[in-house]
Amino acid sequence: MTDPLTLHRDILTLDSHIDIPWPDGPDPFSESDRRVDLPKMRRGGLTAGCFAAYVPQTRRREDDLQAAFLRAQTMLQAIRSMGRSHEGLRARVTETAAEIEAAWREGVISVIPAVENGQAIGGDPGNLGALRTLGARYMTLTHNGHNDLADAAIPRRDLDDPPAEHGGLSRLGRTTIAEMNRLGMLVDVSHTAKTTMLQAVAASRTPVLASHSCVRALCDHPRNLDDEQLDALRASGGLIQITAMPSFLRAKGSAETVTVADFVDHIDYAARRIGVAQVGISSDFDGGGGISGWANAAESPAITVELLARGYGRAEIAALWGGNFLRLLRRAEEIAR
Numbered sequence: 001m002t003d004p005l006t007l008h009r010d011i012l013t014l015d016s017h018i019d020i021p022w023p024d025g026p027d028p029f030s031e032s033d034r035r036v037d038l039p040k041m042r043r044g045g046l047t048a049g050c051f052a053a054y055v056p057q058t059r060r061r062e063d064d065l066q067a068a069f070l071r072a073q074t075m076l077q078a079i080r081s082m083g084r085s086h087e088g089l090r091a092r093v094t095e096t097a098a099e100i101e102a103a104w105r106e107g108v109i110s111v112i113p114a115v116e117n118g119q120a121i122g123g124d125p126g127n128l129g130a131l132r133t134l135g136a137r138y139m140t141l142t143h144n145g146h147n148d149l150a151d152a153a154i155p156r157r158d159l160d161d162p163p164a165e166h167g168g169l170s171r172l173g174r175t176t177i178a179e180m181n182r183l184g185m186l187v188d189v190s191h192t193a194k195t196t197m198l199q200a201v202a203a204s205r206t207p208v209l210a211s212h213s214c215v216r217a218l219c220d221h222p223r224n225l226d227d228e229q230l231d232a233l234r235a236s237g238g239l240i241q242i243t244a245m246p247s248f249l250r251a252k253g254s255a256e257t258v259t260v261a262d263f264v265d266h267i268d269y270a271a272r273r274i275g276v277a278q279v280g281i282s283s284d285f286d287g288g289g290g291i292s293g294w295a296n297a298a299e300s301p302a303i304t305v306e307l308l309a310r311g312y313g314r315a316e317i318a319a320l321w322g323g324n325f326l327r328l329l330r331r332a333e334e335i336a337r
Contacts, residue, residue: 018051035297041298048104050138052116054075054143115140141192148173152191168195191223206328214243256292264310
């Protein structure tokens with residue numbers, strides 16, 4: 001009989017969306033009250049994480065756009081600073097699938113930089129190169145609130161957003177996707193409107209990623225993907241990373257009432273609908289994620305325990321925990337070359 005903890009420790013485990021404290025936070029090499037720090041990752045056998053430089057949506061005046069670009073660069077530099085060793089705990093900034101796998105074989109935690117919200121480019125796709133140079137491997141096109149690239153799933157009344165502004169992607173959004181493809185950055189459609197997501201699937205040469213979303217058929221939340229969107233991911237080779245956000249997993253759910261079983265219900269649905277190869281795992285820890293049984297990175301084995309109990313085999317669990325994400329990264333790297 002397979003021991004779930006042994007299996008968990010033997011595979012590469014990657015969480016595709018983690019937020020960082022900003023502007024001030026504890027040393028990531030020290031135990032803290034954050035849901036993710038490097039000691040918790042080591043205890044939980046979590047071998048890689050995508051850490052997001054999150055840029056909140058604001059007004060879109062020139063000074064706002066420049067501030068967003070500066071913030072993204074500064075946050076990416078902070079994420080890069082996690083790539084060091086301290087008291088026997090080793091972390092490394094990894095930018096390719098091969099580097100992530102090499103770090104895993106060496107027992108080194110992978111820190112994978114990412115960007116959340118296309119506002120981060122300051123209205124200029126030419127700024128993507130600077131973000132990629134700082135290691136960013138994906139960018140979420142929007143956050144809550146429309147931006148100059150695209151419509152968001154959740155408009156912001158406080159920013160005077162209409163229900164839809166561009167009808168999906170703007171011309172600037174399409175130009176941005178083309179530049180992301182050229183640079184090898186994954187196009188992240190979490191937070192985007194359905195129109196934006198479907199148009200991004202069609203526009204991107206690299207299959208798109210939903211880095212932290214859940215299934216709308218199980219929880220009717222505007223941030224979740226419906227069956228048509230899931231089918232579009234399957235047809236294009238894209239990926240949905242189910243996330244541990246209570247309100248995305250169960251209507252009116254809280255971190256106390258939503259469980260690992262609820263989380264894996266969403267994996268089950270997506271895997272049945274579009275195949276295991278199109279599904280992965282994310283937490284959105286320190287950005288609102290956290291459920292009973294998987295409240296922080298140290299409790300990551302609970303997901304493997306539940307998957308194994310439901311009949312998933314070693315190869316499927318390894319694919320869900322990181323193999324599928326690495327395949328998508330490799331595809332982006334091939335297209336960029």
